[in-house]
Amino acid sequence: MSGRCSTVRDIELSGFARTTQRPRLYAALHFGSPVLAYIGLRQQVEKSLLVIARELGDKNPMPGAKQQFATRKVAWVEKAAGAPFLGTSESDVLRARDHLLGGNSVYAAVDVPGNVVRRAEWMRVGGAEMLLATGILKLAAITGCDLQLALGFHRNGRIVVHGGPVVYGSTTVALGAQVMSCLQDVINRWPEEWWMWPFFVDRVQEGRDAATRYN
Amino acid sequence: MQQRDTIDRVRQVISDVMHVPMDVVQPDAILERLGETDSLTMAEIASALEAEFGIRIRTEALGEARTAIEFTAIVQSAVSAEA
Numbered sequence: 001m002s003g004r005c006s007t008v009r010d011i012e013l014s015g016f017a018r019t020t021q022r023p024r025l026y027a028a029l030h031f032g033s034p035v036l037a038y039i040g041l042r043q044q045v046e047k048s049l050l051v052i053a054r055e056l057g058d059k060n061p062m063p064g065a066k067q068q069f070a071t072r073k074v075a076w077v078e079k080a081a082g083a084p085f086l087g088t089s090e091s092d093v094l095r096a097r098d099h100l101l102g103g104n105s106v107y108a109a110v111d112v113p114g115n116v117v118r119r120a121e122w123m124r125v126g127g128a129e130m131l132l133a134t135g136i137l138k139l140a141a142i143t144g145c146d147l148q149l150a151l152g153f154h155r156n157g158r159i160v161v162h163g164g165p166v167v168y169g170s171t172t173v174a175l176g177a178q179v180m181s182c183l184q185d186v187i188n189r190w191p192e193e194w195w196m197w198p199f200f201v202d203r204v205q206e207g208r209d210a211a212t213r214y215n
Numbered sequence: 216m217q218q219r220d221t222i223d224r225v226r227q228v229i230s231d232v233m234h235v236p237m238d239v240v241q242p243d244a245i246l247e248r249l250g251e252t253d254s255l256t257m258a259e260i261a262s263a264l265e266a267e268f269g270i271r272i273r274t275e276a277l278g279e280a281r282t283a284i285e286f287t288a289i290v291q292s293a294v295s296a297e298a
């Protein structure tokens with residue numbers, strides 16, 4: 001991917017066959033290449049797919065160099081995908097709700113939308129407890145849509161996008177348990193793609209010694 | 216639909232979403248005064264009102280609604296439109 005390239009080709013997708021008539025909320029993890037997963041889904045699965053992402057700016061502070069990179073990256077993704085991002089404002093989340101209720105699908109990182117501190121549940125994964133952001137689970141529950149992990153990464157010189165099991169539930173607790181099961185499976189299969197190890201390894205170790213909970 | 220009945224049902228919905236006792240949700244109480252809100256709060260309230268009253272609330276209709284009185288007006292308008 002270069003700054004001059006505005007298309008992405010030859011993305012290989014698997015696991016996204018429609019098994020229900022419900023709209024789908026695709027959840028990205030801190031894993032692999034979430035941006036390329038979004039572009040692949042929009043190109044090959046659903047042209048009307050929208051993405052919710054945190055806005056750049058005062059509400060999302062970061063060092064200047066990173067901000068500059070992020071601004072260019074968002075512009076590139078919007079151009080490659082052919083659609084602007086939805087932000088995390090109340091009105092944009094309502095738009096996402098409308099989009100889902102209208103039978104379309106939405107893509108978002110698992111810790112977007114909603115207040116990630118206020119909306120979180122303790123879940124068990126890999127021998128330790130971790131806080132799982134539940135905003136995306138709430139959005140799935142209130143719109144009655146399916147939820148599916150969408151994971152993009154590189155394999156053998158290609159970009160592949162893997163769809164996890166499709167889960168459905170009417171509460172964040174029911175959905176959370178299913179998502180954690182999917183997360184566990186994903187980490188087991190592609191441990192090298194998970195970004196969270198630096199924050200997690202100590203937790204597993206200490207979790208063995210004491211039932212410590214971490215934020 | 217009786218106005219009194221409707222506003223109490225709306226107050227109950229707000230109470231459930233905001234996790235506060237219903238008696239705190241006075242008809243003119245502003246959401247942000249009831250507790251912490253975030254970008255999902257309004258979507259939750261809209262969906263809960265739709266489930267409670269069997270209606271569809273258009274996002275544009277929500278406007279700047281922030282109190283039970285204002286949500287009640289939106290519900291009544293949606294009920295009338297679907298009748």
